[in-house]
Amino acid sequence: MPKVHVRKGDTVLVLSGKSEGKKGKIISVLPKKERVIVEGLNKVKRHTKPTQTMPQGGIVEKEAPIHSSNVMLICNRCSKPTRIGKRVLDDGKKVRTCKKCGEVID
Structure with a gap:
């Protein structure tokens, strides 16, 4: 299994991509895909169907994963x-x- 150099709760700096130069806290780590999700960065919009938990549905904005090589620990x-x-x-x-x-x- 691939290793990731950062852990959940670490503060990181994004080195490349549309969030380059921004700092954030890691929400979750996906070691099999070598990716991390950083709080408030790399936001994407998803169109979701209505469900029992979200009866409204609609457009939801959430954080997308970033490759772990593009973040550096602070x-x-x-x-x-x-x-x-x-x-x-x-x-x-x-x-x-x-x-x-x-x-x-x-």
Whole structure:
């Protein structure tokens, strides 16, 4: 199964596409498709039929997935977009780290 470098709840910067340069929080990760859904970005309009949950139907605006290679994690400490490093702590736990400041992200 393909690995994705970001997780649900991470703040990311979009690197390319129509939302380029915008920041947002990840709502969900689709690891099999290597895609992420970012809150408030890459909005699309969908025409939906009336259902029991939405008896009105009509045009619904929602977020579409973005390929994970087009987003970069923003470090909590240095507030800069950064690549991710991996480190094993003394207790054997693997964590993600910021490549710029060395801060543990997880």
